[in-house]
Amino acid sequence: MRDLKKHLTLKDLKADLKKQALNIRALKSKRKESPYGYVQGLESARYDYRYDHVTYCLLRGTLYEDIEKKTNDPIYWPSIEGRMKRITSDLCVEVTV
Numbered sequence: 516m517r518d519l520k521k522h523l524t525l526k527d528l529k530a531d532l533k534k535q536a537l538n539i540r541a542l543k544s545k546r547k548e549s550p551y552g553y554v555q556g557l558e559s560a561r562y563d564y565r566y567d568h569v570t571y572c573l574l575r576g577t578l579y580e581d582i583e584k585k586t587n588d589p590i591y592w593p594s595i596e597g598r599m600k601r602i603t604s605d606l607c608v609e610v611t612v
Contacts, residue, residue: 523605528571535564566590570598 542557569590572582583590 523602525571525575528567528574528602532564532568532571535560535567539564566594566598570595570602573599574602 539557539560542554542560545554546552546557569579569582573579573595579590
């Protein structure tokens, strides 16, 4: 997550994920125009989206097994933990009674 600001809410995190998804979709559409189907920045955008999505779901209380049921690429947990620490230090949680 590149442009995270102070006092985030989970709604802001979800909006950032949607922006990332749109960026990935735009990059994927350029694959037919490029030689060998390679587009600069697509793999890093996918990586960032995957880790941000897993972090977002874990913050919402979803179990990891429910987020990614079948994957050939194991997740790097120190990266997830670092993202969660950075986000939770900036996260503004609203509690209603």
